[in-house]
Amino acid sequence: MKLSLKLRAAMLSVALLLLGMAIWEIAIPAPEAARELTEYEKLTGGGAPKAGVPPPSQVLARAWEELSDPFYDAGPNDKGIGIQVGYSLYRVLSGYFGAALIAIPLGFLIGMSPLMYRALDPFIQVLRPISPLAWMPLALFVIQDSQASAIFVIFICSIWPMLINTAFGVAGVRKDWVNVARTHELGAFRTAFTVILPAAAPTILTGMRISIGIAWLVIVAAEMLVGGTGIGYYVWNEWNNLDLTSVIFSILVIGVVGMALDAAFGRIQRAVQYSE
Amino acid sequence: MTPFLSIEGLAKRFPPQDGKGEPLTVFEDVSFGIEKGEFVCIIGHSGCGKSTILNVLAGLDEASDGVVVMDGKEVRGPSLDRGVVFQNYSLLPWLSALKNVTFAVAARHPSWSKEQVRAHAYRFLEMVGLSGGAELRKPSQLSGGMRQRVSIARAFAIEPKLLLLDEPFGALDALTRGSIQDELLKIWSETEQTVFMITHDVDEALYLADRILLMTNGPYARVAESVEIGIPRPRSRDRIVDHPNYYKTRNHLVHFLHRRSKELAGREHARKGARPATVRFGDEPEDPSRPAIYAVNT
Numbered sequence: 001m002k003l004s005l006k007l008r009a010a011m012l013s014v015a016l017l018l019l020g021m022a023i024w025e026i027a028i029p030a031p032e033a034a035r036e037l038t039e040y041e042k043l044t045g046g047g048a049p050k051a052g053v054p055p056p057s058q059v060l061a062r063a064w065e066e067l068s069d070p071f072y073d074a075g076p077n078d079k080g081i082g083i084q085v086g087y088s089l090y091r092v093l094s095g096y097f098g099a100a101l102i103a104i105p106l107g108f109l110i111g112m113s114p115l116m117y118r119a120l121d122p123f124i125q126v127l128r129p130i131s132p133l134a135w136m137p138l139a140l141f142v143i144q145d146s147q148a149s150a151i152f153v154i155f156i157c158s159i160w161p162m163l164i165n166t167a168f169g170v171a172g173v174r175k176d177w178v179n180v181a182r183t184h185e186l187g188a189f190r191t192a193f194t195v196i197l198p199a200a201a202p203t204i205l206t207g208m209r210i211s212i213g214i215a216w217l218v219i220v221a222a223e224m225l226v227g228g229t230g231i232g233y234y235v236w237n238e239w240n241n242l243d244l245t246s247v248i249f250s251i252l253v254i255g256v257v258g259m260a261l262d263a264a265f266g267r268i269q270r271a272v273q274y275s276e
Numbered sequence: 277m278t279p280f281l282s283i284e285g286l287a288k289r290f291p292p293q294d295g296k297g298e299p300l301t302v303f304e305d306v307s308f309g310i311e312k313g314e315f316v317c318i319i320g321h322s323g324c325g326k327s328t329i330l331n332v333l334a335g336l337d338e339a340s341d342g343v344v345v346m347d348g349k350e351v352r353g354p355s356l357d358r359g360v361v362f363q364n365y366s367l368l369p370w371l372s373a374l375k376n377v378t379f380a381v382a383a384r385h386p387s388w389s390k391e392q393v394r395a396h397a398y399r400f401l402e403m404v405g406l407s408g409g410a411e412l413r414k415p416s417q418l419s420g421g422m423r424q425r426v427s428i429a430r431a432f433a434i435e436p437k438l439l440l441l442d443e444p445f446g447a448l449d450a451l452t453r454g455s456i457q458d459e460l461l462k463i464w465s466e467t468e469q470t471v472f473m474i475t476h477d478v479d480e481a482l483y484l485a486d487r488i489l490l491m492t493n494g495p496y497a498r499v500a501e502s503v504e505i506g507i508p509r510p511r512s513r514d515r516i517v518d519h520p521n522y523y524k525t526r527n528h529l530v531h532f533l534h535r536r537s538k539e540l541a542g543r544e545h546a547r548k549g550a551r552p553a554t555v556r557f558g559d560e561p562e563d564p565s566r567p568a569i570y571a572v573n574t
Binding site: 194 | 362
C-alpha cells in the first residue's frame with residue numbers, strides 16, 4: 001500500500017525530530033558522579049557543577065512544567081510563559097496595526113498618484129533600510145516611556161513592507177478593471193473600496209505577512225533592550241539566571257508563536273487571493 | 277433630422293515623439309450617425325483607430341477634435357448610458373459571475389433592494405444562457421465563451437442607451453462565437469438596444485449588422501463608406517447565404533478591406549465634414565450595363 005505524500009512527509013519529520021533529539025541527548029556528557037575532592041580541587045572550586053547545555057529531556061520537562069501553568073504571576077521577575085507571550089503579542093499587534101492604519105492609506109495614495117510616488121520615494125528609500133532598533137534611543141528620549149518605545153519600534157519596522165506592497169499593488173491594478181468602475185460611474189471612494197482594494201488585496205496581504213514576520217523578529221530584540229516583560233525579556237532574564245533550559249524552551253516558544261502568526265496571515269491571504 | 281447618436285469631425289492626434297515635427301494623426305474628420313435601435317458594425321485594419329473611436333464613445337478616451345452627441349447631449353466622460361463589452365471581458369475576477377452583474381445593476385439602480393437587483397441580474401444571465409449554478413462560479417472557473425456571456429449580460433443589464441462592443445468575439449473559437457452571436461441577436465431584439473460594434477470578421481458583421489462602416493487604413497484614417505445590409509431579419513445562418521445581396525455585399529466588403537482601404541489611405545478629404553458614402557445593394561436583377569456597386573451620397 002502506498003501512503004500519501006503528506007503522511008510520508010509527516011513520518012519523516014517525526015523520525016528526524018527523534019533522531020535529532022537522540023543525538024543531542026547522547027552528545028551531552030552525564031554529570032560526573034560525586035566523588036571525594038582533593039584538597040586542591042576544593043580550594044579552586046573544582047567541585048562546583050559546570051554549566052552545560054541541557055539535554056532535550058530536561059527541556060521537555062521544563063516545557064511541561066511551564067505550559068501546565070502558563071499564567072502564574074509571582075512578581076516582576078517570575079511570570080508564566082503565557083503572560084510573557086501575551087505582553088509581546090500585545091506590543092507586536094498594537095505597533096503592527098498602528099502601522100497598517102498609516103501604511104495602507106498612504107500606500108493607496110502613492111499607488112494612485114505618480115506625483116506622490118516620486119515625491120515620497122526618496123524618504124522611503126532612506127528610512128526603509130534603517131534597523132528598527134536604531135530608532136530605540138531616539139524613541140526612548142522623545143516618548144519617555146519604554147513600553148511605548150517598544151511599540152514604536154514595531155510600528156516603524158512593520159510600516160515599510162506594507163507601504164511598499166500596497167503602493168505596488170494599487171499601481172498595478174489592471175486598467176480594464178478601473179475602466180469597469182469608470183463606465184459604471186463609481187465615485188472615487190466606491191472605486192477604491194469595490195475595485196482597487198479587492199484587486200490589490202493579495203499584494204497588500206503579502207506585505208502584511210512580511211511585516212508581521214519582521215515585527216515578531218524585532219520584538220525579541222526590542223524587549224531584551226527595554227526589559228520588564230515580554231518573551232524577549234524572558235529569554236534575556238533566563239540567560240542572566242544561567243537557566244539554559246528555560247532559554248531553549250523560550251526559543252522554541254518564539255518559533256511556535258511566529259509560525260502561528262504567519263499561518264494566520266497566510267489564511268487571510270488565501271481568502272483574498274483570486275485567479276484571473 | 278439629427279440621428280440618435282452623431283459623431284462630427286472626430287480626430288485623434290498624438291504629439292510627435294521628439295517634440296518637433298508633425299503630430300501623428302491616427303484618424304480625422306470621422307463623421308457618422310447611428311439611429312436608435314440600429315446595429316452598426318465598424319470594420320477596418322488594426323491601427324486605423326476604431327478602438328479609439330469606441331473608447332471616445334465610451335468616454336474612456338478623449339478625441340483631439342470633434343464632438344459626439346447622443347440623444348441631444350454631448351458625450352463627456354464615461355456614463356451608465358453607454359455600456360461597454362471589452363474584448364478581454366474585463367470581469368472582476370474576485371466576484372462570481374452573478375456578482376459581476378449585480379455590481380453593475382446596483383450601480384445603475386442604487387435605490388433598488390438586494391432582491392430586485394438579483395432578480396434583474398438573473399433575468400439577463402438567463403438571457404445569455406447562464407443559470408443553474410454556473411452563475412455562482414468565479415470568472416476563472418468559466419470558459420472564454422461563458423465569460424463573454426457574463427460580460428454581455430452585465431452590459432445589457434444596465435440597459436444603456438448605447439451599447440459598445442469592442443471585438444467581443446475576437447478571442448473565441450468559431451463554434452462558441454456562433455452561439456454567442458445568436459444570443460447577442462436575441463438579447464438585442466428583446467431589448468431594442470442601439471449597438472455599435474467593432475469586428476474584424478466580415479461574416480460576423482454581415483450576420484449581425486444593419487449597417488457596416490468601413491474605415492480606411494491609418495494614419496489619416498477615416499470612415500469611407502457606410503454599407504447597408506438589406507437582408508431581412510430574423511436571419512438564419514444557413515439561409516443568409518442564399519440571399520441575393522449576401523455575396524454582393526460580402527465581395528464589396530472583402531474588396532474594400534484588401535484593396536481599397538489601402539488605396540484610400542492617407543488621402544486628403546474632398547469635403548471636410550462629409551458623411552461616408554452610403555452603399556446599398558438593391559434586390560433588382562443584375563443589369564450588365566450598370567455597375568454592380570453604386571454609391572449614394574446622403
